[in-house]
Amino acid sequence: MANTRRICLLLLRFLAFASTLSAVIVMATSHERVSFLTISFETRYTNSPAFKYFVISNSVVTVYGFLALLLPQESLLWRLVVAMDLVFTMLLISSISAALAIAEVGKNGNNYAAWIPICGSVPKFCNQVKGALIAGFIAVITYMILLLHSLHTVLDPLLLRKS
């Protein structure tokens, strides 16, 4: 029982690591060249501060996720890992929310502010951003499961055990 749980947790940590890594790769490689009359320019993730923030935070969490995979099961540092999980989950949530808000404007535009949707002219870029956001979303969900599991173990918030 304890062994199955350990393998499950390890698999979840690996999934979290893999999804942040793919989010970084997919977002960082997204670019599309647009020609408009004589002007030609490239659409990249660096054009938007929110997308840059998304790539930076996901890179940081990828490094952390890799280190957490290497930590031996018996280490006392696991208590620190719970606190770090909390901080990095918040970082991921913050970056995906910002990127999602910008992606929404990119897709639907905003009539009131006269911001036109751009997905019509750069469909490949938009699809890659969508892929990166989905990977980022999987990472957030995985870290939240890991976090709620740790909290449940140490806190017993639903008062299931007799105290």
Add this chain to the structure above:
Amino acid sequence: MANTRRICLLLLRFLAFASTLSAVIVMATSHERVSFLTISFETRYTNSPAFKYFVISNSVVTVYGFLALLLPQESLLWRLVVAMDLVFTMLLISSISAALAIAEVGKNGNNYAAWIPICGSVPKFCNQVKGALIAGFIAVITYMILLLHSLHTVLDPLLLRKS
């Protein structure tokens, strides 16, 4: 000592409640009428999905903050409050990140996507949004302090006590 700590925590909870409440009020009352040739329209927070999300999440957390203020000190529900603090802090972080991303585009625009900054034409609206974001930021910081305090108490992640 325990009494001072109790008062400090109560003050922090009151600050969190007050700042989410002000964030909601300031954002919800923000509007400015713009006239452009013969067209006149009103800029409101409802024009942007991210700002609507900000108002809704801050309202939810205000109600929760009020209920947490009323909870007696001896209640066993405080363990549940730690888990709820976690969930609502994440909600606040997500909403403020999305609103901040949109506000950044509103202030600086985005040259690449041809999104023009709007703060020049609606300065009063922009200032109110800025006020609401500052209040929301104070709320996030306060909830994070409360959360880290709870985590420190139950987890001792820095291994300060002997086990």
